[in-house]
Amino acid sequence: NAGVMQNPRHLVRRRGQEARLRCSPMKGHSHVYWYRQLPEEGLKFMVYLQKENIIDESGMPKERFSAEFPKEGPSILRIQQVVRGDSAAYFCASSMDAYGYTFGSGTRLTVV
Amino acid sequence: LAKTTQPISMDSYEGQEVNITCSHNNIATNDYITWYQQFPSQGPRFIIQGYKTKVTNEVASLFIPADRKSSTLSLPRVSLSDTAVYYCLVGDNAAGNKLTFGGGTRVLVKP
Numbered sequence: 058n059a060g061v062m063q064n065p066r067h068l069v070r071r072r073g074q075e076a077r078l079r080c081s082p083m084k085g086h087s088h089v090y091w092y093r094q095l096p097e098e099g100l101k102f103m104v105y106l107q108k109e110n111i112i113d114e115s116g117m118p119k120e121r122f123s124a125e126f127p128k129e130g131p132s133i134l135r136i137q138q139v140v141r142g143d144s145a146a147y148f149c150a151s152s153m154d155a156y157g158y159t160f161g162s163g164t165r166l167t168v169v
Numbered sequence: 170l171a172k173t174t175q176p177i178s179m180d181s182y183e184g185q186e187v188n189i190t191c192s193h194n195n196i197a198t199n200d201y202i203t204w205y206q207q208f209p210s211q212g213p214r215f216i217i218q219g220y221k222t223k224v225t226n227e228v229a230s231l232f233i234p235a236d237r238k239s240s241t242l243s244l245p246r247v248s249l250s251d252t253a254v255y256y257c258l259v260g261d262n263a264a265g266n267k268l269t270f271g272g273g274t275r276v277l278v279k280p
Binding site: 116150 | 269
């Protein structure tokens with residue numbers, strides 16, 4: 058029973074490029090959350106999705122960031138025209154209907 | 170969302186018990202207290218959750234006084250591999266509620 062799978066683990070992008078981060082939730086989990094962690098800081102909520110729906114995107118920057126969780130396939134966090142300030146660890150978590158968030162190992166994005 | 174306050178860092182030695190206290194003065198009636206552990210380059214991992222009194226599992230114990238305005242995570246007989254950041258979170262247990270992480274407590278276990 059695989060946990061939450063995130064890929065890639067490490068991603069390097071030049072300023073202005075696009076970054077695509079993928080998250081496959083645990084089997085049976087229909088809720089997906091994305092968090093961002095800057096160095097030496099705690100995790101900050103970005104977005105909460107269920108299949109084909111964005112439920113809460115209050116933590117997402119207004120521009121350049123988008124997320125989806127299609128009916129088939131992984132959840133995708135997309136960052137367009139990346140800037141150095143986007144360099145961070147991005148974590149995905151999933152949960153079943155009521156309890157138990159499980160986090161993936163994260164994607165470390167470095168913008169050069 | 171209830172705000173939490175916990176020490177920035179703590180040092181300990183192998184074999185000792187580590188107690189981390191978290192303050193959450195404005196905890197709501199429906200809120201649970203949850204602790205996560207995070208190793209470098211990994212995602213947070215659930216340790217323990219409680220509502221009141223005492224909860225114990227194979228990893229830790231959680232002590233919650235009657236007023237629920239604070240809680241203490243107890244790690245018995247720590248080893249070097251327990252060096253990590255420990256986060257105290259307070260919130261409604263319902264799915265869809267985003268977790269609010271503070272700065273956490275960096276625990277360093279020395280030989």
